[in-house]
Amino acid sequence: MLSALFIFSLRGELLISKHVRSSVPKSMSEIFRIQVINNLDVRSPVLTLGSTTFHHVKSPGNLWIVAVSRSNADSAAIWEFLYKLSALLEAFGLHSENELKEDFMTCYELLDIVLEDGVPVDTELSSVASKMSVKPSASAERINTFIESGNGGTNRILPVAQFLRARSSSSNLHDSHSKVPSNIPWRMNGIKYKKNEVFLNVNERISILVSKDGSILKSYVDGTVEATTHLSGMPVCRFGLNDSLSVSTPFGDNESPTTNKKAIPKAAAGSVMLEDCKFHQCVQLDKFQSERTINFIPPDGSFELMKYHVRENLNLPFKITPVVTLFKANSIDYRVTIKSLFPSKLTAKDVQLRIPVPPETVDCHISTSNGRCKFVPEESAIIWKFSKYQGLTENSLSATAVPMKDSALNIDQWSKPPMSLKFEIVMFSNSGLVVRFFDVSEGDRNYKMVKWIKYLSKSGAYEVRY
Template sequence: MAGAASALFLLDIKGRVLVWRDYRGDVSAVQAERFFTKFIEKEGDPASQDPVVYDNGVTYMFIQHNNVYLMTASRQNCNAASLLLFLHRLVDVFKHYFEELEEESLRDNFVVVVCGLIDVCFSARYLMERDVDSFWTLQYELLDEMMDFGYPQYTEAKILSEFIKTDAYRMEVSQRPPMAVTNAVSWRSEGIRYKKNEVFLDVVESVNILVNSNGQIIRSEVVGALKMRTYLSGMPECKLGLNDRVLLEAQGRSTKGKAIDLDDIKFHQCVRLARFENDRTISFIPPDGSFDLMTYRLSTQAKPLIWVEAQVERHSRSRMEIMVKARSQFKERSTATNVEIELPVPSDAINPNVRTSMGSASYAPENDALMWKIKSFPGGKEYMLRAEFTLPSITDEEAAPERKAPIRVKFEIPYFTVSGIQVRYLKIIEKSGYQALPWVRYITMAGEYELRLM
């Protein structure tokens, strides 16, 4: 099996070990702490470095969340992607229990949950009928019985919470694990019941745009996700159909102007990958509640949905004027909402005088920016902003020139997708034969959306 870890470490911002669990006895906490401390000193901020580092026969894989580093170490030829994914899932589990993962929450909850959760997430065997008389006995049972030699086994927080429960500074483990732990469908428990069976599917696309000072697009991509919330009884079988060009062509259907090419697709573990590879059918038994069914990325050139031009004029050493034009470049039937345009201004600018043809603008000196907010921005419209600032009359001639920050844009466009993806059908089949209501919604939003100034 690929992906075996020798040990798991949780470290603070200085590389000191907060929590660690040894699985194979060939990487010590002292060894990992020395490596990470040297790595920080040598490379600077680890968050900006490669997440996989090989050193002296050991492969270290780490991620950062708030002021905590999560790291695995292995002396084997391991599956780095699998272990990195496990670390991200471990963050989700901790957040489920602690609300947020940070050094303080780890210290406060270490004796309550951390040891048990780490071992449960790496475990293939579960605590069956045990008489647990004390907290420490329970801890050792978890550490000894629930570790499977460093192989990631189970990381579904909702199922974990069914048999590892916390209350103040007390941890409980149910006498029997939930059926989901031993079933093939490990992400869903049996016996779920709802009075009203519903499925909500949100198709969310984020547009990442970077435009240089000459108005040329130097980066353009669309990152999409199919986000689901399922409230279904029993063990339902779901089938989802998209306007996938490969599928439509295989069925002999016309694809002119209606189909898209899906690239870089990643599925939730509930999706039957073999079925998708064979006939492009997305078939799955969904987890209960919220989850991301699928993510995808389109690297095709996307036209900026909201274009912003800015002219900066200095009328004298003590006065500056900014003229901004914002234009929506999508069809009139769509409307962008919650539009926010962040315009950088000099850090020493004061006394702003702002006029807009639509929306409101406010000066945010803590961000050295002017914030222009437009609640509703229909397609094919253009709005203007003009602002005057006072500058200090005396400047330091030896001061280094200020780095010009880019214009940043945020927005949401409901009932619209850049890629043109469409949900053709969403079928729910369950042996009891109940009728379920599927709801589908589309939304496009700004991701990393920046336009550089001259």
């Protein structure tokens, strides 16, 4: 994947040069120095010259870390590797120009371990440190901080776990100093808890666009399964979802659930068609492909276990029916009905419907059956709010938008932004995804644990045209 790797000082001095492919000339580093470092107009982190592409990041110690590729490589994977390499350099005390000059052999040893024929093979600090002749200057408690900083601070997993452990210290028997590196880079040995617990949160965001005639133009759900584990030892977790037999195979029935575009799709009773599944590195992908079960040895604390995308057989939580007409040539009349379609035993909270009005509007006469509603002039919109919205209920709104004096509203020239809805529903799945079972085992011993599963549905771009 990589043909060469360079590390420059802030002013452009070449400190480290590792050529993986012989096809890269020695002068390639000079090209980058001239084209990027000495060119103040360049702001992009990627530069392509002919068949050669330079990906670069700047480390916290003001070092230019540059990857050279001469093939159609994955840019996202290269940048992830560069950030991980920056974190490793910082962990081994090679975070500045002076340290790198004094101990450049450690840097070359590190590159030999993490790169194999130009392909990143191992960037986990605990695993790399066991193979190095020099141990990292960072303490054991700071190892995870370096790892998370490799993604620019966006993947803040272990600090959250440390926070959770601090809040439940009374139920925690293990000591951070008792942890030792294991063969599994994302989990330490020697973890012990008085009470073993697993928290699974299935979070979904549904986006939908409804046309003026009521047909559904697009609808999809983006979901994540987030896990928080407080488990002793080295447990193996296994759970299953009600997904279809294959993420790429359609449902067995030939009748499409969305044949009638005006019909509201019904949830899949038995299975859900998952698309674009992405898993944490701890998941055994072969088990998922063969047995449709998710097997993994979890990290300690909170982490994002899985991402998925669903487009078919969705549970629509709300139906909005708008009727907007020009009234007496100088005002607009709104008749909006909102109906909840989820079970009556559930309640949505923080429900907010935003109804756009023309920018010439100075006042609105509003009448609603329930909730709080007001005209917000600075947003050119009517905001209809419900602190709680019961399932299988219906509410209506009547409003008249009044323009400025001596002016008329031209509804034909108005862009008519769609109405948008925001909401949050606990224990409701827009996709119909359900965790069928969750087991934890560790060898032959009887493993006791408590599991908590929560479903949370939120609105994405939930929009209705009129």
